[in-house]
Amino acid sequence: MKYISTRGDRTERGFSEILLEGLAPDGGLYLPVAYPRIDDATLTRWRGLRYADLAFEILSLYIDDIPADDLRRLVDKTYTREVFGTEAITPLKPLQPGLCLEALSNGPTLAFKDMAMQLLGNLFEYELGRRGEELNILGATSGDTGSAAEYAMRGKQGVRVFMLSPHGRMSPFQQAQMFSLQDPNIHNLAVQGVFDDCQDIVKAVSNDLAFKRRYKIGTVNSINWARLLAQVVYYFAGYFQATKSNAEQVSFTVPSGNFGNICAGHVARMMGLPIRQLVAATNENDVLDEFFRTGTYRVRKSAETFETSSPSMDISKASNFERFIYDLLGRDGERTRQLFKDEVEQRGAFTLTADEFARVQGFGFASGKSTHADRLQTIRQTWEQHGVMIDTHTADGVKVAREHMQPGTTMIVLETALPVKFAQTIQEALGREPERPAALVGIEDLPKRFEVMPVSAQAVKDYIAEHCAGA
Ligand SMILES: *Cc1c(COP(=O)(O)O)cnc(C)c1O
Secondary structure (H helix, E strand, O other): OOEEEOOOOOOOEOHHHHHOOOOOOOOOOEEEOOOOOOOHHHHHHHHOOOHHHHHHHHHHHHOOOOOHHHHHHHHHHHOOHHHHOOOOOOOEEEEEOOEEEEEOOOOOOOEOHHHHHHHHHHHHHHHHHHHOOOEEEEEEOOOHHHHHHHHHHOOOOOEEEEEEEEOOOOOHHHHHHHHOOOOOOEEEEEEOOOHHHHHHHHHHHHHOHHHHHHOOEEOOOOOOHHHHHHHHHHHHHHHHHHOOOOOOOEEEEEEOOOOHHHHHHHHHHHOOOOEEEEEEEEOOOOHHHHHHHHOEEEOOOHHHOOOOOOHHHOOOOOOOHHHHHHHHOOOOHHHHHHHHHHHHHHHOEEEOOHHHHHHHHHHOEEEEEOOHHHHHHHHHHHHHHHOOOOOHHHHHHHHHHHOOOEOOEEEEEEEOEOHHHHHHHHHHHHOOOOOOOHHHOOHHHOOOOOEEEOOOHHHHHHHHHHHOOOO
């Protein structure tokens, strides 16, 4: 399988070439030249597979430059009961007939990002070892992504992580999760500013091309194709658990921010998985809901981006959205480039033509929006009626899912985090503390390892230079 850019550059690259990359050189995102189609016999064969075996089958269709035995070993090492808590890896939890959750949050950081990031850690270590190279991952986080990256990369050969976070602004639980890591290859930099300052520093450092090259700076952000690919697997796993025969369809509702998670659902559907609808659920930051209602994609300014109680969905633009638009437009790279480069990058918005927008339905997409009041009510209702405690992001999903249920089609809501990560809102909704997995009791009391930094790209560069031996 080869990969091309969404912005018209049809240079074909292998999986291993794009694994460690972010954007394509023309500024687009990588996609496979075509989606492999899964026939009925293959679906039937996959139905009985363990999660790791299913992952191997799906990944093999997209990765032909890692020997099969090696890929199998990497996948087997990633998707284990030890790491994800159950044999099923992503078990379904029924709420009521026709509505269930798919649990994606039982990895080390209790959010769905572990599903992909844990694999990425193993793939990075493998590929860097094969090349005899090193990589320094630089990132900014306000919570979920940073901790998922650190838990995926801890102790990995050839990889260091430098993760910037706003000093004193993460929840005590999130701080404890990240700062309690004692692995020497993990560096927590607590910046004396807000999250945007952290992001600006990452941009400034990455824009210094000489520094970037010398210190082999890379990222693990959500546009990475391997992350998206790893997420395709749990759509199949969810489908097989919810159905008895391939004649049945299911729908998924996905709490969405950067459109990475739901884009994996789109890929699964393009491969032929019988998905009726893919419903994007947003919070008050409703860039995506606005698009699916109107055909206008309008990114928000910082001042228009709200801080909500489902913070991992507080986005101003959806960085993976371009992948879907490329497919929607019949893979027209010229038109995609025009929309994202000439219109979004210049004016902050585009509007599809009526003909273009009319195609959205054929791709199964729908959307809805949820607010803080909706989250509280949904958390309360799900607890009282079903005895299941859900987090704020999953609550956005359940709220929107209820508006899109159709008789005869099971609706699967992707559970993207566990409630313990968002204790304050759970308190507000239920008047009680969230449940906490036994392994995480008392993590706030563990010793913390972090370095306080001024808001200064130079200070961060100095720190990186000092901690990269031999560069
Ligand atoms: C990252 C995240 C999301 C949003 O996922 P996208 O792939 O960015 O759409 C939703 N919920 C939680 C808990 C997350 O961490």
